[in-house]
Amino acid sequence: MSISEHKRGFFAEQGRGGKRPLLTVSDLSAYYGELRALFDIDFEVMPGEVLAIIGANGAGKSTLLKSMVGMMNRGKTAHITGTIDMRGRRLERLTTEKIVNAGVTMVPEGRRLFPRLTVEENLITGAHLARCRNNSEEKISEMYDMFPRLAERHNQVVNQMSGGEQQMVAIARALMSDPQVVLFDELSLGLAPAIVDDIYEKVNQINESGVTCIVIEQDMKRALRVSNHVLVLLEGAVVLEGDPKELDGEQVMAAYFGSDIGGASA
Numbered sequence: 509m510s511i512s513e514h515k516r517g518f519f520a521e522q523g524r525g526g527k528r529p530l531l532t533v534s535d536l537s538a539y540y541g542e543l544r545a546l547f548d549i550d551f552e553v554m555p556g557e558v559l560a561i562i563g564a565n566g567a568g569k570s571t572l573l574k575s576m577v578g579m580m581n582r583g584k585t586a587h588i589t590g591t592i593d594m595r596g597r598r599l600e601r602l603t604t605e606k607i608v609n610a611g612v613t614m615v616p617e618g619r620r621l622f623p624r625l626t627v628e629e630n631l632i633t634g635a636h637l638a639r640c641r642n643n644s645e646e647k648i649s650e651m652y653d654m655f656p657r658l659a660e661r662h663n664q665v666v667n668q669m670s671g672g673e674q675q676m677v678a679i680a681r682a683l684m685s686d687p688q689v690v691l692f693d694e695l696s697l698g699l700a701p702a703i704v705d706d707i708y709e710k711v712n713q714i715n716e717s718g719v720t721c722i723v724i725e726q727d728m729k730r731a732l733r734v735s736n737h738v739l740v741l742l743e744g745a746v747v748l749e750g751d752p753k754e755l756d757g758e759q760v761m762a763a764y765f766g767s768d769i770g771g772a773s774a
């Protein structure tokens with residue numbers, strides 16, 4: 509889909525692949541007080557896919573993810589309008605806890621772990637929902653199978669661990685609630701490329717186990733490589749979306765930087 513088609517609101521890909529969307533975001537706008545960070549965003553998330561969201565610094569990527577997990581509807585100033593529908597259930601007014609309970613969870617930018625708690629204690633904080641508490645031991649051992657490094661270090665306080673290890677803790681903690689959808693904000697931030705490869709290997713494994721993944725990734729090439737569908741945000745609006753295998757690299761760059769190619773007004 510070209511930039512201009514998107515601007516005209518032509519959603520050729522709605523219900524893409526003939527599947528019913530898992531999440532439908534419609535007309536979503538987000539505000540920090542007077543500052544408007546998102547402008548009438550529309551997109552769908554298909555079950556089982558990896559959706560990548562790319563865009564320059566300040567484009568609104570984190571705000572979009574925060575909006576989807578109830579973190580933009582808490583205070584008096586930060587608020588959203590529009591709808592977020594998960595198979596008939598409306599999420600936009602729910603608390604984060606209810607959204608996690610509905611099956612959507614986030615690995616936030618900067619990980620947000622409890623630095624003085626151990627690996628295992630951090631994992632347990634991810635299982636605070638009533639439906640998860642009963643099987644938290646089982647879930648922890650599942651996480652240790654998936655992340656053997658965390659098993660070895662289960663008693664270590666997380667602020668004594670490497671950035672990559674901490675990112676693994678953050679991912680494992682998110683998985684403790686048995687989510688259907690995981691939103692990953694800037695997984696690779698500040699990590700060495702080899703470690704980023706390991707982390708994306710885990711994302712792939714999580715996706716293959718049936719979990720729908722939404723990733724924000726600064727590395728555009730990686731984002732296009734790991735995803736089945738990509739959204740490009742520019743100044744709070746979706747300016748391009750499509751299958752990364754079909755999108756033209758130049759078009760993606762133009763959307764990302766807000767420059768004009770081929771006569772389409774961006």
Ligand SMILES: Nc1ncnc2c1ncn2[C@@H]1O[C@H](COP(=O)(O)OP(=O)(O)OP(=O)(O)O)[C@@H](O)[C@H]1O
Binds near residue numbers: 543545563568
């Ligand atoms: N807590 C906040 N209070 C006020 N404005 C904010 C807040 N958080 C973000 N913004 C503003 O909202 C806009 C979108 O920010 P956001 O953090 O969503 O961008 P981003 O695409 O995630 O950027 P980055 O790549 O730097 O993480 C920016 O103009 C930013 O300054």
Ligand SMILES: [Mg+2]
Binds near residue numbers: 569570571617
């Ligand atoms: Mg961000």
